[in-house]
Amino acid sequence: MTAFMPITLRFCDNKTMLVGSVADAETALRHQWPDKTAPAYMEAARLVRLAVEGSCCPRTAFEAFSKTARQQGVLVVKPRSRAHDWLDAAAGP
Template sequence: MTAFMPITLRFCDNKTMLVGSVADAQTALQRQWPDKTAPAYIEAARLVRLAVEGNCCPRTAFEAFSKAARRQGILMVKSKSRAYDWLDAAASP
């Protein structure tokens, strides 16, 4: 079981990785990113390192990681499952 809702990244070498925890994010940060000097990447790497050490909230680190991936265009967006539509319809009055 993952700590967060997993996200899929496609790196510059066209390899993909499913990331669902801060430990996974730490591994993913070592892969091929478009720009490892970008401020969002540097901040995400710092927060992920702090979270692994226990000095930062894992949720904050994972959100920063997701934001960096989105900004660099490596976050793969999946279409919403039809089950969500059914749940939305059942929940509406």
């Protein structure tokens, strides 16, 4: 079981990876990214490293990681399933 809702990444070398934990994020950061010198990437890498060491909240690190993946275009966006729509309708306003 993953710690977070898993996200799929497609790196510059066209390899994909499912990331659902801070440990997975640490591994993913070692793959090919468009710009490893970008401030958001460097901050995400720092927060992931701190979360692995136990001195940062894992959720904060994973959110920073997801944000930089989205910014750099490596996040694979999947369409919402019909199940999401059903759950939203059941939850109501």
